[in-house]
Amino acid sequence: MRLPPAILANAEEVLREILRFSAPADTTLSRYFKDHPRLGGRERGAIAECVYNILRNKTFFTDFSEAGGGATMRRLTLLGMADAVGIDSMGGLTEEEVEWLQRITQIDRKLMHKSMRSNMPKWLFDMLVEQMGEDETLLLADSMNSPAPLDLRVNSMKATRDEVMATLAEAPIRSTPTPYAPLGLRVLQKPALQNLPLFKSGAIEVQDEGSQILSQIVGAKRGEMVVDFCAGAGGKTLALGALMRNTGRLYAFDVSEKRLAKLKPRMARSGLSNVHPVQIAHERDAKIKRLAGKIDRVLVDAPCSGLGTLRRNPDVKWRQQPQAIVEMQAKQIGILDGAARLLKGGGRLVYATCSFLKQENEEVAEQFLANHPDFELVPMSKVLAEQKIELEMGDYLKLLPHKHQTDGFFAAVFERKPMAKKVLPPKADAADDEAEDE
Numbered sequence: 001m002r003l004p005p006a007i008l009a010n011a012e013e014v015l016r017e018i019l020r021f022s023a024p025a026d027t028t029l030s031r032y033f034k035d036h037p038r039l040g041g042r043e044r045g046a047i048a049e050c051v052y053n054i055l056r057n058k059t060f061f062t063d064f065s066e067a068g069g070g071a072t073m074r075r076l077t078l079l080g081m082a083d084a085v086g087i088d089s090m091g092g093l094t095e096e097e098v099e100w101l102q103r104i105t106q107i108d109r110k111l112m113h114k115s116m117r118s119n120m121p122k123w124l125f126d127m128l129v130e131q132m133g134e135d136e137t138l139l140l141a142d143s144m145n146s147p148a149p150l151d152l153r154v155n156s157m158k159a160t161r162d163e164v165m166a167t168l169a170e171a172p173i174r175s176t177p178t179p180y181a182p183l184g185l186r187v188l189q190k191p192a193l194q195n196l197p198l199f200k201s202g203a204i205e206v207q208d209e210g211s212q213i214l215s216q217i218v219g220a221k222r223g224e225m226v227v228d229f230c231a232g233a234g235g236k237t238l239a240l241g242a243l244m245r246n247t248g249r250l251y252a253f254d255v256s257e258k259r260l261a262k263l264k265p266r267m268a269r270s271g272l273s274n275v276h277p278v279q280i281a282h283e284r285d286a287k288i289k290r291l292a293g294k295i296d297r298v299l300v301d302a303p304c305s306g307l308g309t310l311r312r313n314p315d316v317k318w319r320q321q322p323q324a325i326v327e328m329q330a331k332q333i334g335i336l337d338g339a340a341r342l343l344k345g346g347g348r349l350v351y352a353t354c355s356f357l358k359q360e361n362e363e364v365a366e367q368f369l370a371n372h373p374d375f376e377l378v379p380m381s382k383v384l385a386e387q388k389i390e391l392e393m394g395d396y397l398k399l400l401p402h403k404h405q406t407d408g409f410f411a412a413v414f415e416r417k418p419m420a421k422k423v424l425p426p427k428a429d430a431a432d433d434e435a436e437d438e
């Protein structure tokens, strides 16, 4: 059945707002759907898919929509919708529009200029080519411009991976074990999970496999003192709490009250009672000082450009600016410095981002090591072997969607060298005794 012609007008309307890039695309879309309650599920799905296709392919689509008859925004919408539902399912097209769409959908995109094919802003394309060469940039761009699968993490406090797989199959939802993360399941459809008993009971959480691997390399153990320094809504906190088997103490720090508030219902569902959310004002907050030198493991999942999540948030590449990357680096170094004070001798600090830019990754790690001679790098190959994760890495974790089918993630692990024991001055009477012996 064809979609009603009005859907194209709705898609065009919300697209116009999203392309102002004044708010994240998913926020604008949710607000639009709330303001238009008459739109049905299929229609919402088509509008969302249309908008996301345009954000993924904006360079290419804009170029083609600028040629031809009629308004550019209408043509841009037509291209996004044709990719989302197919020309035959679109209602309200003129003959001329059908013919134009057919022509464009037949173009072989592999023949286009490389920076246009990447569908990235020029500054980002150039930055990536400099870092990883043209061929790999194009492979990365292709995978970043494809939708991500849905990954789940099984809450080991509530169920095993096999049990969850079997229960999902009854729904029926087909899932397969993720290749690297031991508690991950990959679902190829996009089912509504919120109403599943498995979700309500806290047996599953939505978490990209890359994010699950990151939580695991923290190596948190039973009974330890652990800090998730930039916990946000707690995606990794919950995984850490379960790895600690609900023992020890896990502090979830963040500067954002709103994000920490989202962690609370997830904590309740998960059944974890070892998690302590703490809002901090900044990375030098006095609440942090109190714990200095007492913590076994600290995860700094730093604020970053978010470019590693382009499969889910394709607007990020259009919203980011090169200057923001420079500012972000200074912030990341500052947060890492603040967090490092927490660690005891032998404790581990994990620095992570969901970015593939060396400015936010290797450069921050190198700067940290240069500023902190009391820390040393633990090669990622060693960390992964300890965790029995079969991934080939060198010094750092670098997950890339075209290689690992995860979002783009980076991580470095540092270990604090054993602290030198304080040498106390000899007691006055002991000194006197020695003097007498002589």
Ligand SMILES: C[S@@+](CC[C@H](N)C(=O)[O-])C[C@H]1O[C@@H](n2cnc3c(N)ncnc32)[C@H](O)[C@@H]1O
Binding pocket: 211, 229, 230, 231, 232, 233, 234, 235, 236, 237, 253, 254, 255, 256, 259, 280, 282, 283, 301, 302, 303, 304, 335
């Ligand atoms: C990448 S997000 C964290 C995502 C989260 N770990 C998860 O897995 O869902 C980065 C977080 O850092 C927080 N943040 C920003 N500046 C901070 C600071 N100075 N100290 C602690 N957290 C900070 C942000 O509020 C944001 O929630």
